[in-house]
Amino acid sequence: xxxxxxxxxxxxxxxxxxxxxxxxxxxxxxxxxxxxxxxxxxxxxxxxxxxxxxxxxxxxxxxxxxxxxxxxxxxxxxxxxxxxxxxxxxxxxxxxxxxxxxxxxxxxxxxxxxxxxxxxxxxxxxxxxxxxxxxxxxxxxxxxxxxxxxxxxxxxxxxxxxxxxxxxxxxxxxxxxxxxxxxxxxxxxxxxxxxxxxxxxxxxxxxxxxxxxxxxxxxxxxxxxxxxxxxxxxxxxxxxxxxxxxxxxxxxxxxxxxxxxxxxxxxxxxxxxxxxxxxxxxxxxxxxxxxxxxxxxxxxxxxxxxxxxxxxxxxxxxxxxxxxxxxxxxxxxxxxxxxxxxxxxxxxxxxxxxxxxxxxxxxxxxxxxxxxxxxxxxxxxxxxxxxxxxxxxxxxxxxxxxxxxxxxxxxxxxxxxxxxxxxxxxxxxxxxxxxxxxxxxxxxxxxxxxxxxxxxxxxxxxxxxxx
Amino acid sequence: xxxxxxxxxxxxxxxxxxxxxxxxxxxxxxxxxxxxxxxxxxxxxxxxxxxxxxxxxxxxxxxxxxxxxxxxxxxxxxxxxxxxxxxxxxxxxxxxxxxxxxxxxxxxxxxxxxxxxxxxxxxxxxxxxxxxxxxxxxxxxxxxxxx
Numbered sequence: 005x006x007x008x009x010x011x012x013x014x015x016x017x018x019x020x021x022x023x024x025x026x027x028x029x030x031x032x033x034x035x036x037x038x039x040x041x042x043x044x045x046x047x048x049x050x051x052x053x054x055x056x057x058x059x060x061x062x063x064x065x066x067x068x069x070x071x072x073x074x075x076x077x078x079x080x081x082x083x084x085x086x087x088x089x090x091x092x093x094x095x096x097x098x099x100x101x102x103x104x105x106x107x108x109x110x111x112x113x114x115x116x117x118x119x120x121x122x123x124x125x126x127x128x129x130x131x132x133x134x135x136x137x138x139x140x141x142x143x144x145x146x147x148x149x150x151x152x153x154x155x156x157x158x159x160x161x162x163x164x165x166x167x168x169x170x171x172x173x174x175x176x177x178x179x180x181x182x183x184x185x186x187x188x189x190x191x192x193x194x195x196x197x198x199x200x201x202x203x204x205x206x207x208x209x210x211x212x213x214x215x216x217x218x219x220x221x222x223x224x225x226x227x228x229x230x231x232x233x234x235x236x237x238x239x240x241x242x243x244x245x246x247x248x249x250x251x252x253x254x255x256x257x258x259x260x261x262x263x264x265x266x267x268x269x270x271x272x273x274x275x276x277x278x279x280x281x282x283x284x285x286x287x288x289x290x291x292x293x294x295x296x297x298x299x300x301x302x303x304x305x306x307x308x309x310x311x312x313x314x315x316x317x318x319x320x321x322x323x324x325x326x327x328x329x330x331x332x333x334x335x336x337x338x339x340x341x342x343x344x345x346x347x348x349x350x351x352x353x354x355x356x357x358x359x360x361x362x363x364x365x366x367x368x369x370x371x372x373x374x375x376x377x378x379x380x381x382x383x384x385x386x387x388x389x390x391x392x393x394x395x396x397x398x399x400x401x402x403x404x405x406x407x408x409x410x411x412x413x414x415x416x417x418x419x420x421x422x423x424x425x426x427x428x429x430x431x432x433x434x435x436x437x438x439x440x441x442x443x444x445x446x447x448x449x450x451x452x453x454x455x456x457x458x459x460x461x462x463x464x465x466x467x468x469x470x471x
Numbered sequence: 472x473x474x475x476x477x478x479x480x481x482x483x484x485x486x487x488x489x490x491x492x493x494x495x496x497x498x499x500x501x502x503x504x505x506x507x508x509x510x511x512x513x514x515x516x517x518x519x520x521x522x523x524x525x526x527x528x529x530x531x532x533x534x535x536x537x538x539x540x541x542x543x544x545x546x547x548x549x550x551x552x553x554x555x556x557x558x559x560x561x562x563x564x565x566x567x568x569x570x571x572x573x574x575x576x577x578x579x580x581x582x583x584x585x586x587x588x589x590x591x592x593x594x595x596x597x598x599x600x601x602x603x604x605x606x607x608x609x610x611x612x613x614x615x616x617x618x
Binding site: 313367389393 | 472473475476478479480481482550551552553555556557559560561563564565573582595596597599600601602603604605607608610611
C-alpha cells in the first residue's frame with residue numbers, strides 16, 4: 005500500500021506559475037504546514053525571480069525591495085526549486101504539469117494595462133506607463149523600447165502609485181538616479197532628457213486620489229523640480245468635504261492639507277515643474293502634422309455620489325487643451341489569460357472562488373488548479389496584501405488535499421519534473437544560478453556606489469553564468 | 472480597493488428569486504445555497520431584497536407565512552453598489568444603514584452581491600498587508616544600519 009500524499013515518502017508536489025511576491029508567499033504558506041510535506045517548484049518566464057519587486061517597484065524605492073530577503077529565505081528550503089526562463093504554455097504546458105504535480109497555482113499578476121478608450125490613444129508618443137516602468141527597471145522584454153524624452157511637456161494619466169513613480173522618475177536629476185539600480189541604458193536616456201513640465205492627471209478630486217501621503221510628500225522634496233497644484237482643484241467640493249468630515253479619515257485630511265500647501269507654493273526656480281491636476285479626464289490625443297502626439301484634450305469633471313455614497317466623476321461641458329508631446333497612461337491593469345485556464349473577462353482575472361479555479365460551464369472547482377494575487381482578485385493593495393490572499397488560496401489547497409481532491413500525476417517526483425524542464429528549456433536558471441547573477445549585479449553596483457547594476461538581457465545573464 | 476475586487480474572487484453570482492415566488496421556495500433557495508439573502512429580480516434588474524430576517528419577522532406573527540410571496544415580504548428601495556464604489560465608503564454605508572447584503576449592479580443589471588462579511592474580510596486583509604509591508608521596510612531600515 006502506498007502512503008498518502010503529503011507524507012515524507014510521498015510529498016505533495018505543487019507547481020507555482022510566477023515568481024513574484026504572491027508566488028513566494030504561497031510557497032511560504034505551503035512549505036510551512038506543520039504536518040503536510042510539500043515540495044514546491046516555481047516557474048517564471050523570466051530568468052530572474054521577484055516579479056514586480058525587481059521590475060515594477062521604482063529604483064529610487066530600494067527599501068521596498070528588501071522584502072526579497074524574505075523570499076530568499078523561502079527559496080532556501082530544500083523542498084523548493086526555481087525554474088527561471090521557463091514559459092508556461094510554451095516550454096511546459098498544462099498537460100505536462102498535470103502529469104507531474106498534484107496541484108498547480110497561477111500567480112501571474114496583472115500583466116497588461118487598461119486602455120483609456122479615446123481617439124488618438126495609439127499615436128506615436130502615447131504609451132502605457134507600465135512599458136516605461138519595465139524599461140527603466142531593466143525588464144529584458146522592454147529594454148529596446150524608445151521614449152521621446154526630447155519633448156518638453158509630458159502628461160501622466162492616473163494618480164495611482166505607478167503614475168506617481170513615473171512622474172518622480174521623470175523629475176529626478178541624473179545625480180539622484182545615479183545612486184539607484186535603474187537600468188544603465190535608461191539612466192543614459194534620462195540624462196539627455198529635455199522634459200521641463202510634467203502633469204499628473206487625476207479624474208477625481210484630491211480626497212479620492214489613490215496615492216499615499218508618503219508618496220505625495222516625496223514629490224514635494226525633489227532636488228530639481230518645483231511642485232504645484234491649482235488652488236480651485238484642491239478645494240474640496242461639498243460632497244467630498246461631507247465624506248471626509250463624516251469618516252474623519254486622518255490620512256485623507258492630511259493628504260488634502262499637503263496638496264493645499266503645494267498649491268500655495270511659489271516656484272523656486274528649479275529646472276522642472278511638476279503640476280498636479282484633479283477632476284480632469286483626457287478625451288482625445290491630438291496629433292501634429294507628422295502624426296505624433298502634440299496635445300491632449302481634457303474635459304473637466306464633477307463628482308456625484310452613487311447610491312452607496314461613493315464619489316464618482318462625471319464629465320461636464322468644459323474642455324481645455326494641454327500641449328504635451330509625450331503621454332503615459334496608468335488607468336488600471338488587468339490580467340492576461342493563460343492557455344487552457346478559465347478566465348473572467350469582466351474582471352480581467354482567472355475565474356475563481358477564494359482561489360479555487362472554476363470551470364466556466366459548471367462553476368465548480370477544477371481539481372488541482374488554484375490562483376492567488378492580482379490574477380485572482382485584480383491589481384489592488386501593496387506587496388504585503390498578497391500574503392493573506394495567498395494564505396486564503398493555500399488554505400483551500402490543504403482542504404482539498406484532505407478531501408482527496410488533488411490531481412493524480414503519473415510521475416509525481418522531483419527528478420522527473422527536472423528532467424522534463426531540462427529537456428524543454430535546457431538553459432533554465434535555478435535559484436543557485438540566480439544567487440550568482442545577484443552577486444554579479446551587486447558587485448558591479450558596488451564599484452559605482454549603487455545597490456546593483458542590473459543585467460538586462462537574457463543573453464547577458466546566460467553569458468554571466470558561463471553558458 | 473473597490474467592490475469589483477471582491478466580486479473577482481467570488482465565483483458565485485447573487486442568488487435570485489422572482490417576486491411572485493412563494494416564501495417556501497425562497498427558504499429552499501436560502502438553505503440550498505447556505506446564504507442569508509436573495510435578490511428579487513425582474514429580468515436582470517433588482518427590484519427587492521429578501522433576507523432571512525424578513526422571513527423570521529413574518530413567521531413570528533403569521534403561521535401561514537410559507538404561502539406568502541417574496542413580493543409581500545421583500546424590502547423594496549434596495550440600496551445597490553456599483554463595481555467601482557470604494558470599499559471604505561461601502562463599509563461605512565453598510566454599517567450606518569445596517570445593510571448586510573449589497574446587490575451589485577452595472578448599468579442597472581445585477582452582476583453580484585457582496586455581504587458585510589466580504590467587506591470586513593477585504594478590509595482586514597488590506598490592513599494586514601499594509602502592516603506587513605511597513606514592518607518589512609522598518610526591519611530593512613534596521614538591517615541597513617548594521618552594514
